[in-house]
Amino acid sequence: MVARNVALTLVVALMMLAAGFGVGTYLAGGTATTAIITEIKTTTVVFTERITELTTVVMPEARISVVDALGREITFDKPPTRVVSLAPSITEMLFALGLQDRIVGVTSHCNYPPEVQQLVSKGDITIIGGFWTPDLEKIVSLRPDLVIGSAGTPPHLRLKESLEQAGIKVFYIKATAAINKYDVYSDIRVLAKIFRVEIAAEELVNRIEVDMEFVEKSIPKDVKPKVLVLLGPPAWGLYSAGGNTFISWLITTAGGVNIAAKFTGWPMLDYEFILSHDPDVIIVSAMGSNYTILSKEIAETPLAQTKAFKTGRVYLVDQEANDILVRPGPRLGLALRMLASILFPDTFGEPKVPTVYRISEGTDSITSAGSTIRLSTVGTTTHEVVTI
Amino acid sequence: MAYEVIRTNRTRFFLLSLMFLTLISLLAIVSLSIGSSAIPPFKALKCLLGVECYEPVRLVLGFRITRTIASILVGCMLAVAGVLVQGITRNPLADPFILGISSTALATLSIALLIDVSILAQRQLSIAIALGGAFLGYILTTSIGVLAGGTGFSLVLSGIAVSALFSGVSHVLLYILQDRFRHPYINLLMGSTSGVLERDIPYLTVPALLSLLALYLLRIPKALNAYLFGEHHASQLGYRVKLTTITSAFIASLLTGASVAVVGIVGFIGLAGPHISRMLYGTSDHRVTIVLSALAGSALAISADIVARLITLFSTRGELPLGVITSIIGAPFLAYLVIKGGRR
Numbered sequence: 001m002v003a004r005n006v007a008l009t010l011v012v013a014l015m016m017l018a019a020g021f022g023v024g025t026y027l028a029g030g031t032a033t034t035a036i037i038t039e040i041k042t043t044t045v046v047f048t049e050r051i052t053e054l055t056t057v058v059m060p061e062a063r064i065s066v067v068d069a070l071g072r073e074i075t076f077d078k079p080p081t082r083v084v085s086l087a088p089s090i091t092e093m094l095f096a097l098g099l100q101d102r103i104v105g106v107t108s109h110c111n112y113p114p115e116v117q118q119l120v121s122k123g124d125i126t127i128i129g130g131f132w133t134p135d136l137e138k139i140v141s142l143r144p145d146l147v148i149g150s151a152g153t154p155p156h157l158r159l160k161e162s163l164e165q166a167g168i169k170v171f172y173i174k175a176t177a178a179i180n181k182y183d184v185y186s187d188i189r190v191l192a193k194i195f196r197v198e199i200a201a202e203e204l205v206n207r208i209e210v211d212m213e214f215v216e217k218s219i220p221k222d223v224k225p226k227v228l229v230l231l232g233p234p235a236w237g238l239y240s241a242g243g244n245t246f247i248s249w250l251i252t253t254a255g256g257v258n259i260a261a262k263f264t265g266w267p268m269l270d271y272e273f274i275l276s277h278d279p280d281v282i283i284v285s286a287m288g289s290n291y292t293i294l295s296k297e298i299a300e301t302p303l304a305q306t307k308a309f310k311t312g313r314v315y316l317v318d319q320e321a322n323d324i325l326v327r328p329g330p331r332l333g334l335a336l337r338m339l340a341s342i343l344f345p346d347t348f349g350e351p352k353v354p355t356v357y358r359i360s361e362g363t364d365s366i367t368s369a370g371s372t373i374r375l376s377t378v379g380t381t382t383h384e385v386v387t388i
Numbered sequence: 389m390a391y392e393v394i395r396t397n398r399t400r401f402f403l404l405s406l407m408f409l410t411l412i413s414l415l416a417i418v419s420l421s422i423g424s425s426a427i428p429p430f431k432a433l434k435c436l437l438g439v440e441c442y443e444p445v446r447l448v449l450g451f452r453i454t455r456t457i458a459s460i461l462v463g464c465m466l467a468v469a470g471v472l473v474q475g476i477t478r479n480p481l482a483d484p485f486i487l488g489i490s491s492t493a494l495a496t497l498s499i500a501l502l503i504d505v506s507i508l509a510q511r512q513l514s515i516a517i518a519l520g521g522a523f524l525g526y527i528l529t530t531s532i533g534v535l536a537g538g539t540g541f542s543l544v545l546s547g548i549a550v551s552a553l554f555s556g557v558s559h560v561l562l563y564i565l566q567d568r569f570r571h572p573y574i575n576l577l578m579g580s581t582s583g584v585l586e587r588d589i590p591y592l593t594v595p596a597l598l599s600l601l602a603l604y605l606l607r608i609p610k611a612l613n614a615y616l617f618g619e620h621h622a623s624q625l626g627y628r629v630k631l632t633t634i635t636s637a638f639i640a641s642l643l644t645g646a647s648v649a650v651v652g653i654v655g656f657i658g659l660a661g662p663h664i665s666r667m668l669y670g671t672s673d674h675r676v677t678i679v680l681s682a683l684a685g686s687a688l689a690i691s692a693d694i695v696a697r698l699i700t701l702f703s704t705r706g707e708l709p710l711g712v713i714t715s716i717i718g719a720p721f722l723a724y725l726v727i728k729g730g731r732r
Contacts, residue, residue: 234511272424272452
């Protein structure tokens with residue numbers, strides 16, 4: 001009897017452990033995935049063109065079908081004329097391809113190029129909600145013939161069924177799911193295919209490529225600064241960017257090493273991890289919080305013990321600078337240049353983008369360009385924002 | 389005492405406490421010797437014992453000590469809060485969050501963030517705001533509960549109403565916030581000790597000590613023992629039912645609110661800690677189970693924290709929230725106890 005009891009409890013305990021382990025590994029997202037993805041050169045987008053031989057010549061607006069980022073084959077009889085963009089990076093791409101007159105709806109976060117906001121205030125383009133919160137009714141009421149969403153954004157994917165039900169074509173490009181320049185290029189080329197502006201796309205890709213090469217060839221090869229990216233103030237939680245993210249790829253390309261590269265997605269770190277990797281550069285996304293308060297807070301956390309803080313290389317990025325860094329779009333070259341100047345200010349000079357701030361200790365003024373937040377001494381309450 | 393149920397057994401109590409204390413000390417040593425940095429465990433132990441200590445090890449050890457203390461305290465606080473809430477409501481399914489404290493804390497913090505985003509950057513201020521929110525939640529729940537008669541039952545129902553209302557409100561607010569931050573912010577108040585700083589620890593120790601002191605000074609454990617047989621019975625024995633209910637709820641709210649404000653929402657401990665202690669001890673004498681629950685909760689929280697850090701070491705994900713891990717670790721043990729208890 002006792003033996004049976006023990007056996008039974010053992011069995012139940014083992015089963016629950018197994019179940020628990022299962023749930024755990026499920027939540028952990030699989031244990032044995034490769035940690036670092038540096039460059040993936042395969043493009044997954046396949047073009048299939050079904051053009052009958054004769055019509056190719058006489059009809060430029062032939063029926064084409066394009067495979068989107070979800071692997072669906074979508075057919076276009078003619079280039080769409082009323083387009084809704086669900087992500088800022090998509091809007092940037094459409095503008096860069098010269099397709100602004102086709103756009104009827106953008107998100108409230110679409111702020112680049114500045115023309116977008118002019119067109120919105122003129123009433124030519126309507127805001128269809130936020131990037132994370134697109135409004136189905138507003139989209140439908142615009143009667144678009146194409147909605148372009150990001151395959152990396154769950155709220156966009158959730159719109160698929162309802163938009164299709166309303167008879168509106170929805171096409172997904174990688175957009176925020178892009179993790180390197182090849183993804184961005186393939187996004188641009190796919191869009192160009194739909195709108196039949198392939199030549200403009202090749203020009204755009206070439207331009208970005210030239211921009212990037214210009215930066216890349218000057219990047220010092222002998223030192224590789226260790227970089228920590230923090231999404232938001234440390235008080236919010238130490239969320240960083242894993243190795244399979246766009247920003248991590250940018251850091252690697254700009255000649256740095258992302259200390260959180262062994263993780264995937266947006267991992268939460270702890271101070272022990274950060275301190276033991278002792279980053280040379282810290283980039284904090286300020287998320288609109290007051291820079292002086294944020295700098296003071298950072299000075300009071302263990303981040304102040306890092307080499308980055310001690311040598312005055314903690315950077316706050318906000319608004320425009322933050323947008324450039326997190327949007328895989330036509331401003332790729334600019335993003336790389338900005339990161340390169342954050343990582344190697346001696347070679348590239350201080351960042352030129354006005355919303356990059358450097359936190360620095362000591363009262364000695366910084367002579368290079370850019371804005372600096374000076375902490376007169378660590379721990380004191382007087383901080384000032386100095387724009388030079 | 390005339391009742392079988394609350395017969396005390398000193399030897400068992402001391403044995404169990406000793407067992408838990410040993411377990412917690414062992415876990416604490418493990419917790420101090422592993423972490424996300426690649427420092428070998430024996431080096432950390434050497435540093436801890438004061439044999440030899442280099443600067444980076446000392447620094448890292450400081451963080452580990454903070455995390456360990458925070459998890460021990462949070463486990464202890466949530467489990468005690470759980471005993472109190474289960475005691476006054478006489479409901480074995482009650483957990484400390486049933487009083488609606490966590491959702492009001494979350495809602496208050498979201499409102500504050502909507503007003504000024506910079507609060508996001510100030511940890512102390514956000515802790516204070518969350519604590520304030522928890523306190524408001526307590527006041528709201530208690531006033532509705534008192535209007536409804538002041539019994540444990542009415543308190544639970546009003547707690548459910550308050551938490552339903554405010555979790556709805558806070559989700560609306562978070563929805564707006566997530567749009568403003570351009571990031572999906574589902575993680576607000578998700579339980580984790582990874583960001584706890586040394587200077588946050590007083591926010592845990594002070595409420596914990598005050599509450600334990602108040603509990604035993606006000607003789608609440610004895611009153612709760614009488615509650616086991618119903619509120620009528622308790623008032624016949626001369627206990628002031630309403631007052632005890634409200635005071636216990638206040639202490640539970642203080643404990644829960646402080647731990648939510650500093651660490652975030654950690655589930656399961658408040659529910660399972662009391663059950664584990666009752667089943668191990670064999671009776672529901674609150675004078676004993678409060679202490680044992682505190683110990684069981686601490687052991688559970690500290691092991692969850694260790695697992696959270698181990699996962700960081702061996703997977704490509706960052707840290708997981710504590711609440712997920714507490715249930716994975718604690719549930720098999722609880723199931724074992726349930727089976728054993730059921731057979732007796």
